[in-house]
Amino acid sequence: MKKAQAKQRIKHLRREIARHTALYHTHDTPEISDEAYDALVRELEGLEISYPDLATNESPTQKVGGRILEGFHKTKHLVPQWSFDNIFSFDELQAWEQRLLRNLEREHGIVRTDLEYIIELKIDGLKLVLTYEDGALQVGATRGDGEVGENITPNVEMIDSIPRAVDEDMTFVAVGEAWIARTQLESINVNREKEGLEPYANPRNLAAGSLRQLDTSVVRSRALETFVYDIEYVESTEDATYETHEDEMRRLDQLGFKVNPHWEKVGTLQAIQDYYNYWTKNRHDEPYDIDGVVIKVNDKRLTRLLGYTSKAPRFAIAYKFPAEQVTTQVHDIDVQIGRTGAITPVAHLEPVSVAGSTVSRATLHNADEIERLDVRIGDTVIIEKAGDIIPKVVRVLPELRTGNEKKFSMKEMLQKKGIVAHREEGVGGESVAWYADDHELFEIRLHKMSHFVSKHALNIEGLSEKTLERFMQAGLVSEPADIFTLTGDDIVALDGFKETSAHNIVSAVKGAREPALHRFIFALGIRHIGREGAFLLANKYGSIDALRTSGTDDLESIDGIGGVVAESAASWFASASNQNILNNLLQYVTPVIERIQQSDELSGMTFVLTGSLPTMTRDEAKESIEQAGGNVTTSVSKKTSYLVAGESAGSKYEKAKKFNVSIIDEDALKDMLS
Secondary structure: OOHHHHHHHHHHHHHHHHHHHHHHHHOOOOOOOHHHHHHHHHHHHHHHHHOHHHOOOOOHHHOOOOOEOOOOEEEEOOOOOOOOOEEOOHHHHHHHHHHHHHHHHHHHOOOOOOOOEEEEEEEOOEEEEEEEEOOEEEEEEEOOOOOEEEEOHHHHOOOOOOOOEOOOOOOEEEEEEEEOOHHHHHHHHHHHHHOOOOOOOOHHHHHHHHHOOOEHHHHHHOOOEEEEEEEEEEOOOOOOOOOEHHHHHHHHHHOOOOOOOOOEEEOOHHHHHHHHHHHHHHHHHOOOOEEEEEEEEOEHHHHHHHOEOOOOEOOEEEEEOOOOEEEEEEEEEEEEEOOOOEEEEEEEEEEEEEOOEEEEEEEOOOHHHHHHHOOEEOOEEEEEEEOOOEEEEEEEOHHHOOOOOEEOOHHHHHHHHOOOEEEEEOHHHOEEEEEEOOOOOHHHHHHHHHHHOOOOOOOOOOOOHHHHHHHHHOOOOOOHHHHHHOOHHHHHOOOOOOHHHHHHHHHHHHOOOOOEHHHHHHHOOOOOOOHHHHHHHHHHHOOHHHHHOOOHHHHHOOOOOOHHHHHHHHHHHHOHHHHHHHHHHOOOOOOEOOOOOOOOOOOOOEEEEEOEOOOOOHHHHHHHHHHOOOEEEOOOOOOOOEEEEOEOOOHHHHHHHHOOOEEEOHHHHHHHHO
8 A cells, every 4th residue: 555545545444443443432332342343453553663754643553552651841831620519418519619609799790690600520530630732632730739730641542432532623621530440440449458458448549549550551451530620721722611511411412522411400499409319329330439529600701700719619519419427436526636726526436438448537517516416425326427428426325335345535535634624605605716825835736847847838758747756756847947957867866757858858858948929928836827827817917027017907908808817916026936936947948039020021912931941930931921821831822922932942933934934042031012
């Protein structure tokens, strides 16, 4: 066969194989036998071997597995990846809708009495973020922390239901869930047990573990599947906006993604409840695990108006199925003290497996909860994972009591431990929790230190709570500033620490001396100030000195900072002991000013970044351009103002030349920014 004929044959084979792959894996309606399908693939493989210059990464033959990867790199998501808030009852569903209606009326002047929803099954798998550029899959990533995930593209390419390319020249981000059938789990676990390996606890763990394999042939062998449910971003095309989520779901189907067939459009909460009740009873009939129902406002205009809270979209909610419940015995009830001094009773349980993990402790929240449940030491109790995460006691089985059970008294426990505490009152004088009066208690200081170095605070690797406890017991540290005085010799002198681990800790501490201001504020552990509040304060004041001298009224004037938070912050900074802690810290730490004034030097200009830049990362370049008023997109078009090209520029470079787009290097970009 001549090359021109081979080129045409390859084109037709790829198209036909892609069509049959979609029929089999996406629509479950195969037209040909497996043997016939395999014959088409073998023919294509033969032609690509004969004409290697005609082979491409998008070819179906490239999904054969067998690559051994060195590891996974981090990738920043083009669109932040939110998690849904959860509800667990019809009352909570009604309350959620009322919040939506109030928000639309109060914030946007839109008066509605009801809304239209799309309801879908919540698949219990691993979230995938799929970025396509000019129609071709560029990045498959995990959710990660919502901002940055793991780039697992080679493994994502092993999943047949994910198209390597779509038939349209689109740049977009789609999200979905990777899952694996329960029968696959059983089969794989049988083999693992034969090999003396630990079995996977559930299908989700297996799916997640599979997609983090460094051997892509292992991923290929495990027959992962996906359901894609959202298009979160489309770059400047007629597809950039959809009028409804229903349109979006149908568009995903047209593009060749596998969409779960059980979604419905409804107009009442009762219809949602009926759907929920049906799937609560019938969820195990499907080959995949389902842990609830996702409800989304259908009208896209309204979803854009409703927007997001600091944690989740307002326009969507997860209605979780009743958590798995098991029974166990309470061996003891103790208390733990948090970094704010809050005292929480904790039940020590006979270890039991619930929702895929072994539980030996469960929170009892507060003394009122113990009284309400009438939990006693020795009781048999029902526990569940609230939201499938935090174990809690939900009910006592008094009929199983023997008469030897003992009642718990918070006052007696505190007296026994020598803890002086008081009860704080909530709204209407209702008792909420006990708080320790002495914040110099070792346990409180340890939790404060642990919070200070935690991931979303100063993120100092190597300083686990156990390590900090060792350092505090040895007298090496007693307050956060002491962390920055640690030396390798100090650490090596303790049993169990070697020079390498000591060097790593000292290096990590050194690298934390210039934290972002919002991280530093969060690290201080001021009561009621979470990550979002820390961002707001950093953006408002721009420096720790400006923040520390602010008053309650000034703090409360910040949009998003309420009276309780303002009072807590002002009170913290007014404390002489806290001022001393802060002053000591500032001898070693210089928080980086967050407030950056955006200029308009690049206003109206559109940039595309390609290749590796000499001194800047893509994220740094993108941030610099946006701060100067420019816009950054991911694909070249006639509307592109500049292509910023580094090493290994690739196809974007050629496309820029084709459209007569100005091509500049990093130095030229810096000149424009200056």
